[in-house]
Amino acid sequence: MLDIGFWTWAITIGLVLVLLAVDLALGWLRPHQVGFPEATAWSVFYVLVAIGFGVWFAAEHGGQYGTEYFAGYIVEKSLSVDNLFVFVIIMTTFAVPAEHQHKVLTFGIVLALVMRAVFIALGATLLALFSFMFLLFGLLLIFTAVQLFRHRDEDPDVENNFLVKSVRRVLPITDEYVGGKLVTRIDGRRVFTPLFVVLIAIGGIDLLFALDSIPAVFGVTEEPYIVFVANAFALLGLRALFFLVKGLLDRLVYLSAGLAIILAFIGVKLILHWAHVDIDQSVPEIPTPVSLGVILVVLVIVTVASLIKTKHDPSAKAHAGSLRAHHPTDQS
Template sequence: MSVATPTMWFVFIAIVAFALFVDFVVLNRQGAHRVEFREAAIWSLIWIAVSLAYMGVMWWELGGTSGDPMLEAKAGESAMAYLTGYMVEKALAVDNIFVFLMLFTYFSVPPQFQKRALMFGVLGALILRTVLILIGAWLISSFHWILYVFGAFLLFTGVKMWVAADQEPDLTNNPALSWIRKRFRIANDFDGEKFFTQENGLRVATPLFVVVALIGIVDVVFAVDSIPAIFAITTDPFIVLTSNVFAILGLRAMYFLLADLKERFHLLPYGLAVVLVFVGTKMLLLDIYHIPMLWSLLITVSILTLTIILSVVIKPTGAHALGAYPFTAKAAKPSTQNKPDSQ
């Protein structure tokens, strides 16, 4: 059963619709341009403020100021679940950002075209995650034991992330990229912000289309990790959906904010791995011991804060010392000469 009320749904849908309008209409009129640090910082603060303001709307609507101790306790717990879920999703979204950076570097995407790629990437993420959250909520309501599957999966993912934190992925042999190359003719160069263009009289996909497609695939992978993580915090589908969506809305601005600071967060994958192990453990223990929501929030914040502090204090070694982040690849101009076998 969800805590959602018609007012909460109305405000949520209105904010998302307005956000998409700003992205695809207002900001799109700027045309192709490089997003500078100041602009990214302003928009990041705006989206964080909007997300926190919505938590206030939720708390107020659920009776946070009613004077009824039971209603106020319920409102506080729901608001805390939303905030914890938002912070976990926001932290995991940082991983997305550095993978996006790897893609942009590999395909040598000009900075002025990256904004459009991320716009469509965020839209695809919103649609995909909404579908996956609804499926996850149905599975949990129908099969309680699926929570243990989610918990075990998060433990496995956390351990895997820890082990792979210092490994640099090989995008050249990525199966998703190979699949795209086999099925599409790909142009040698970008054609502005277009996804398709004409080359030698044939309609071909531009490298920007390939990047957007790979961003969508990347988000599928990350959604499989992050959505079970938030279900470990709360099984209320509305809180899961809203905290997830608000974390994604600021993803584009956060990318441009953090892209130039990647070396400073070289230990972040380890912190995220510990967070996943923690929420996975919490999910496995749900019928034995219930970890209070406040403790979940404090533990998550402490892990991420400690990771950031250690990243600043401890100097990078190995690949990091060379300026490479675990999730980034060396800049390279990919071969786009591959033609589909069927054409």
């Protein structure tokens, strides 16, 4: 069992909050269109921070925990790329001006961190109290993987999202973005801007991704501290990564299929762990180094195959994938 003291937790959370504050200051106080050099610099910075932390963590707590951290980080990073797809869809659907996309992304990252912190605490408590939660988490991941694979050529229907439709139905919404404000007044009446609706959509998406990503990372480590830092470092680089790769996302045509395979694999790993603990210790478990290797191989194959596909078929376009099919009755 990993023994993490109070000060290690405090310093780690403090580091995450400092990095988050920098993101918040850049996106909220100085709205601007992020160029390729700036996005590249910040992306490299966050990756180096994550790697540097992993090296320190492995040296301090051992190679096994270090491997679990890197496996968890890669899982969360790969899922965050799919998250970027949905962010792009939301930005496009609501025609968010380039100078406000920075702000929306920062909000999305903050909200994702808060939601995942809550789910990490809840998940760790449930796993500690009830070992059958490994079985439930495994079944949830396999179900998600099957649905994602079935609808891998679709995108989430943002406009018909329940939260978005409810907000539009209940609140007065303006047609224009008013200088990046969430609320404004027109003829003395308080109204909400489309930016408010965008943040609601981002929040709903963050919730769905938290429900998937937390069981996934608990599949490679049972340590709440590792789950937290893997999520935190993966999400903190999301803002810069969005501006760096948003023009390349359309080329990752097999990403959703690859993520489905990874989620299914981790789901099987969780079920085997449950069976090993609760049924028969002769049931084999999948070691973390094997999990890390499988995840890396799948991601490499998916990336290479996607680039080959789009090179030979420029009309091929990637999709974020959906957990349910879209029907004509969904339209309003």
